[in-house]
Amino acid sequence: MGTRIYVLDTTLRDGEQSPGFSMTPDEKLRLALQLEKLGVDIIEAGFPASSPSDLQAVQQVAREIKQATVCAFARATKADIDAAFSAIRYAARPRIQTFIATSPIHMEKKLGLKPDEVVRRAAEGVAYAKSFGVEVQFGLEDCMRSDPAFAARVTQAVVDAGATIINVADTVGYATPKEMFDMIRYLMDHVVAPQGVIFSCHCHDDLGMAMANTMAAIEAGCTQVEGTINGIGERAGNAAVEEIAMMLRTRGDYFQYVSGVNSVELFPTSRCLQSITGVGVQPNKAIVGANAFAHEAGIHQDGMLKDRSTYEIMRPQDVGVPETVLVLGKHSGRRALKDKLERMGYQLIDTELDRLFIRFKELADRKKYVTDEDLEAMLLENYQNIGADLFQLVSFQVVSGSGAVPTATVRISLANNNTKQEAASGFGPIEALFKAIDRAIDFTGEVLDFQVRALTIGSSGAAEVSVRVGWRESSAVGRGVSTDLLEACARAYIGAVNRLVLGIQPRLNVAASDGWMESIFRD
Ligand code: MN
Secondary structure, X not given: OOEEEXXXXXXXXXXXXXXXXXXXXXXXXXXXXXXXXXXXOEEEEEOHHHOHHHHHXXXXXXXXXXXXXXXXXXXXXXXXXHHHHHHHOOOOOEEEEEEEEOOHHHHHHHHOOOHHHHHHHHHHHHHHHHOOOOEEEEEEEOHHHOOHHHHHHHHHHHHHOOOOEEEEEEOOOOOOHHHHHHHHHHHHXXXXXXXXXXXXXXXXXXXXXXXXXXXXXXXHOXXXXXXXXXXXXXXXXXXXXXXXXXXXXXXXXXXXXXXXXXXXXXXXXXXHHHHHHOOOOOOOOOOOOOOOOOOOOHHHHHHHHHOHHHOOOOOHHHHOOOOOOEEEOOOOOHHHHHHHHHHOOOOOOHHHHHHHHHHHHHHHHHOOOEXXXXXXXXXXXXXXXXXXXXXXXXXXXXEOOOOOOOEEEEEEEOOOOOEEEEEEEOOOHHHHHHXXXXXXXXXXXXXXXXXXXXXXXXXXXXXXXXEEEEEOOEXXXXXXXXXXXXXXXXXXXXXXXXXXXXXXXOOOOOOOOOOHHHHHHOO
């Protein structure tokens, strides 16, 4: 056994705050539960002072997570720390990470503070957080552009004030591995901590160095590393948790370090995040990309056939890549579906199963076989619609072709059980369809992103559509699955609008008043 490296996952904080990755409290909780299954040691669940919805999200995560530590992020101010504590106070293992910038450029230009004042505020912030009786981590923001002697002075002050984890942040992704190594060593050599302190690193990928810098920090003696799933995060993102975990595991011969990550959950966790945000990873993404285990070149394939270890340093099953298997057909029953889902790792409650079974039958009727991938896509569609089914697609018809004006007619069921039919034309059939839906539900959304993915190869394949719909400051992703591309589009669009309404007005009692659309969309 080697040295234990603790993994702090900040997908829900650093990852979530980057454009296109915002999540509702329920989505954050769903990802947090998957992160706990993955075995990360600490889940940084959010920045409670940033918004009431984030405070609620962190609270929800703190209540449900039992194994991992739940951490809340806070500037070194009383108000931020109060919000952080109120969010994590009921966690089984609560932690507050408070931080302040230590580089000359941040202190002068951003904070407008003299170095002495920065030291004082850092120590006061830590002491205040510590007064709540929780574990306190202190982050040196932009540490890698700071004077090492000053960074050590701040670190000594916060350690004396009670911080037990020191996070060295390369906030702007500027450092080289050697600089990272030297900074960690310098702090370790110059800070006196009789009660012991854990050093941590937080690396960004602006120059493609996040992973290399993280490994350098570990070699220097950091026993906590911060990262995100799929490497999402501010700008170019953070070090990717799946890469850190597989690096430690695959090169255990060299590094002698171990993490608590259960590697077979890496791929499912990556997919979970992709399904929530609607943002995929590039095919060549390390560990979780579609091509990460594909061997195309003839010479490689020849080697693989003789002995897989010639070109394969990790096996797809080690990271939980599912094998593509043709599974169910239209004669398969509810029981078979349930069994199959359980073997895939999904436990559904009866109402969820009922709902999925209807969709499964619809798909199986049109398609010869339903694969694992089809089922997963339908499950995601199903998850995304739970609690957000104000509007549902009843029927639709689209007329399109060369020389014709693309026209769509839709019938939508509304929350009050009425249905409404509307028609619209557009430059193309999908635009016509979205406009018809807008008319039926008295809404004008803006399509911010639109993606189509083929679920299975071949003419009977189903398509998965994800659409991000924006309205004023808010946006939400919806997903639709069907053998009919236009139907998938309609389902995805309606799904997004449902979630958008729910996000804007979470406790909306739709039965309560007739003019509810007015009150949400018109004020
Ligand atoms: Mn960051």
